[in-house]
Amino acid sequence: MLTTILRSVIRQARRHPLYVGLNVFGLALGIGVFLTLALLVRFExxxxxxxxxVDRLVRVDEYFTLPGNAPRESPGVTFRAVPFLREDFPEIEDASRVEAETLQVERNGSFTAFDAYLTDPSLFRLFGVTMLHGSPSDALSRPDGLVLSQKAAQTLFGTTEVLGRTVEINRNGTRSAHVVTGVLAARADPDFFSRIEIFVPLPAEDMRPFLTRSLIFRNYLPTARIS
Structure with missing residues (x-):
């Protein structure tokens, strides 16, 4: 039976090569689109x-409307909302600020750009991540602390045994020295930490604008764990 079908297909291909070619191309294109969409859905x-x-983690977004504009939603909100949210929702166990930046690391006279999070010491505790070296509970507890991803440690030092080493960071023209206090284990699956290579504590002065100007928003992503 299969031989008969194969002979029929070959005969049709010889008689109508353009027609058969278009059908085969359409079938291949359809399969390719289906597989691509399936991979995208699987990733999401x-x-x-x-x-x-993860079902207990919540990101706080901001929903606002400016005069003459359509409503907008933004993940960048002021961290001043957290104390008020704690009052209204006592189920909140913990929270953390996150500011995404690209930091320049100076080493041997050259600069290398890394995707980074400026965040609070509670971040690793909040997400329950594991460290290859160092302790998640206090890796960012010191103001000059710094956590590298496994890849970043290899890029900068050629090894992951880097606790206590110094990294020079250039942030918007301001240089600062940080001591490596942890190395984040490589992520096996895509998540909030997959592309981030450096984690540093948020400077204390970054909270100052919120004390008097509540409308000045930084790209903070307050994330809370609820019970």
Whole structure:
């Protein structure tokens, strides 16, 4: 039976090569589109799925409307909202600010750009991530602390045994020295930490604008764990 079908296909291809070619191309294109969409859906559903208690993590977004404009939603909100949210929702266990930046690391006279998070010491505790070296609970507790991803440690020092080493960071023209206090283990699945290579504590002065100007928003992503 299969031989008969194959002979029929070959005969049709010889008689109508353009027609058969278009059908084969359409079939291949359809399969390719289906597989691409399936991979995209799989990625979206697997993102952050490996994090412990991910169903208890919440990102606070801002929804606002400016005069004459359509309503907008933004992940960048003021961290001043957290104390008020704690009053209204006592289920909140913890929270952390996150500011995404690209930091320049100076080493041997050259600069290398890394995707970074400026954040609070509670971040690793909040997400329950594991460290290759160092302790997640206090890796960012010191103002000059710094956590590298496994890849960043290899890029900068050629090894992951880098606790206590010094990294020079250039942030918007301001240089500062940081001591490596942790190395984040490589991420097996796509999540909130996958592309981030450096984690540094948020400077204390970054909170000053919020004390008097509540409308000045930085790209902070307050994230809370609820019980």
């Amino acid at each position: 559903y697997s993102y952050n799925a490996s994090l412990p208690d």
